[in-house]
Amino acid sequence: MTYCVGLCLDQGLVMASDSRTNAGVDYISSYSKLHLFQPAPDRMFILLAAGNLATTQEVLNRIRRDLDQAAHPDPTLIAPATTLANVAYLFEAANYIGQINLAVQNEHGPALRAVGASVEASFILGGQIAGQPHGLFLIYPQGNHIAATPETPYLQIGESKYGKPILDHIVTPSLSLNDGARACLVSLVGTTRSNLSVGPPFEVAICPTDALAPLQRLRLEEHSPELDTMARYWNESLRQAFFQLPHFPWEQSDRTAGEPGEELQQMQG
């Protein structure tokens, strides 16, 4: 499994992923799932990948081959009509990647289905083309896509449930990019704690609007001091917050050493 999350905020994009890949529980390895494309000076794309690793790698390779063949045309081949370098709108990039995803799955699907394995892959595409707003898309295994909106400014792929509640609490479009990066890390840390198939290194890219490049890129290794510090702070803060919740009416208010919480009134017994 995998867990990737992207935030589409007023100030720009935050893209984050874990790096764990597994085939069963007895073959666990580490692959980056955060891929940066800057195929022309007026544009930037970041692609987060989840699903069958062979599918996601071949999708990335085909995207790169199209860019290469368009940049260095071979007269004996038909150059690709669409590449990330020439799409005019972000949604066209999402459609283009969706079509490649579908083509790769169609090629390998029959052999995988025959052994009961899944060929599916999904992607989160974040990016910007100069003169247009930045945008964030979830590309389904079926090739179609949805976009993040101000009402739902984040998109997730992979093992998304454990890390969703904290995003629901924190993420609004007005969140700062740095707070957005912290929200992604907290969401990733919580998921890792609950699910073995998601794990560090965690990668985060922070892309302010109109920068057309990541302003910051983090790669936090397992047990790195930075990640351990953040996880410890979060655990302590969350426990503090929890133990200050309102009391039940039947509780004595001397439960905490500090200020007692407000009482919950009118509980039904």
Add this chain to the structure above:
Amino acid sequence: MTYCVGLCLDQGLVMASDSRTNAGVDYISSYSKLHLFQPAPDRMFILLAAGNLATTQEVLNRIRRDLDQAAHPDPTLIAPATTLANVAYLFEAANYIGQINLAVQNEHGPALRAVGASVEASFILGGQIAGQPHGLFLIYPQGNHIAATPETPYLQIGESKYGKPILDHIVTPSLSLNDGARACLVSLVGTTRSNLSVGPPFEVAICPTDALAPLQRLRLEEHSPELDTMARYWNESLRQAFFQLPHFPWEQSDRTAGEPGEELQQMQG
């Protein structure tokens, strides 16, 4: 779907459930999933139920019928050998319920599988028989069961992922029963926010060791002042905790009006 959680703490048991039942998204109704059995003065059981509602209801009815037929024997019928009133150990109660669960599923399974529906049900059984410790079991649809242990003092059934991280942060065997009840409520509230198929009223039973009865039973309705207060407090505390997390090294420390958080050192760019 459903979300039920049980805690096996040093001081006793906490059992909690939502009450939402749905057949698709266009038929949503409300059923209690927390069931108390006190079949003899020396014992108490609480059963939390998830899965096919017809299966869980029939399992409960068969448990009650066995108790009834054992208490008022009909000479023309063979009285049930095992009931919740005569099992000698808690794990025997778990096995007994598992066998009933399996029998109900075997009876109705073929008809349901023919239309692609699931007949499966799972249960969490908490309880105590006088003279023995209290215990908590998860009964699988296949009829077997596992017990909570000091290392893993909580068990969940149904839509369990959204509400798991908060339990991992908070729940240890030494947690007080009231804090345990709050942890269950926070876990339920977070799940409800993320998943339409889980919803109030929330039911919670607090059962101290050796009381052989719930000391407190809560039923919190949707938008009740108690539930809204707790959800609001939790949301605010969690946001406060979040915004006090350590800064990234590139951030200015004037981000918050109050004390700035400690800096995360040595992030890799």
